[in-house]
Amino acid sequence: MPFRLPIAGILLVALTLAGVNAAEPLALKRIFDALALGEGGRPLAxxxxxLVVLGLLREAFTATSNWLTWRTRIGIQYRLTEATVGRLHRLPLTFHRAEGVGALMTRLDRSIQGLVGALSDIAFNVVPAAAYLLISVAVMLRLEWRLALLVLAFAPLPALIARLAAPMQTRRERGLLERWVHIYSRFNEVLSGIVTVKSFTMEEAEKRRFLDEVNSANEVVIRGVGVDAGVGAAQNLVQIGARVAALALGGALVLRGHMTAGTLVAFLGYVGGLFGPVLGLAGVYKTLRTAQVSVEEVYGILDAQDLLGDAPDAREVVRLRGDVRWDNVRFAYPGGGPPLLDGVDLHVREGERVAIVGPSGSGKSTLVSLVQRFYDPTEGVVRVDGIDVRKLKQVALRRQIGVVFQDSLLFNESVLANIAYGRPGATRAEIEAAARAANAHDFIVRLPEGYDTVVGERGSRLSVGERQRISIARTLLKSPAILILDEPTSALDAESEALVSEALARVSRRRTTLIIAHRLSTVVDADRIVxxxxxxxxxxGRHAELVARGGHYASLVEKQTRGMFPLAA
Known part of the structure; x- marks a missing residue:
């Protein structure tokens, strides 16, 4: 356990602090007994x-404890965040597609904060409180057992009140977490689709919806604060009752000469200090229930089933040739439903340029996703260079596959950083060479800061064509053995398409290339069309062969050209 020594140090300091706090009422007893007996100025001094020494020690130990506690708490939170974020990066696409981005981030942040807060409360507050409680009870019983028993009769009541309120508080915590997850999931969707929101003039409606939901959640919080305030008031009344009872019985004992006034003052000091730890311990149940909600959420991520983990004997490969084969491959999502791929047999040879076409939902993207091992086939085998991809380490496999998507994601960093994303150690000369090959260099140097220009979130400061060419440069710099082009030109105008197509032809030269396309004009020159x-x-077959057959491909060509061009190639 990496935090064993800091936690031990915090507990040691906290226990010492509990002893210092327990000694203060005894010092007060000494002063008042000296005054009552007229022993002179020495005992008073x-x-x-x-009291001064104890006060200085208390402040020193309190400051040390606070510093150590926060330092350790932040360290634990970092380790927990590291574990969950690392797990999120390794989980398969099915997990991420089931959870919205906003929901996942809200759930992660609030759960980690809640868990670390609960653990800190238990370790750094409850343990010292219990130590002070034991010390003070032992001292009180030694000073005057009758008065001690009277005060202790009140001690269980705050815990009983907290126990009665805890189930409702737990339900509230769980309900609030779900509310905030829903609210920020929707908010993330709205901000991601702000163009759509503005196009339909829904800004005010979305703002109102968000604020109404936040207000609704805040009302739950306010009602909960009211309940918690009532619980706290009831517990404080118990403390007041204990103090009044102690004062009444103690006063009677002093008048009868059964104990000194200093002992009564010490008792009142212990009563005031006793119920702080009692209330802290009474809150343990609530803290544990809150921690339970957070633990369930955190472990929901840490224990999420990774069906695509590397096999124990998975191989590390340095360089692949790019020979890809699907052998009798079937694939369907878990939970039933029709298969997306049903008995596919396909062999793409090293360096071959193969286009994959078909209507939406025919399984094109699924086919290439299996090569990247984002999913595993339900039946059959996908092989690269004759090796079952399940026998290859995923990082090694994906490092040698380059992908250009229809809407390639750029990060809110410089053009230079975006091109170098897949190969951070590349030199500037290598980055610029990749940009030239992708027909991107000329427009990049015209940007305000050239290669150091920050492109905005998702590349929003660039046109679609410019984003695509930067994406192509990023892929080219990676120098993959297998290239996947997923609708790379479908959203481009004619001029941008020509530039991007020229760049893609250059990138795909002498590489195994899989082209997914709806726009059939982009696949005419492929070595083979599937x-x-x-x-x-x-x-x-090739374009001309398929058109001549007059089959399904020919009908797709006919639909897209609407008879404007002859079917013969």
């Missing part, structure tokens, strides 16, 4: 000096 329909390969 000694008592005052003792036509998918309802998860099956229904045709494959």
């Amino acid at each position: 000694e008592g005052v000096v003792s 036509v998918l329909r309802e998860g099956r390969i229904v045709e494959q």
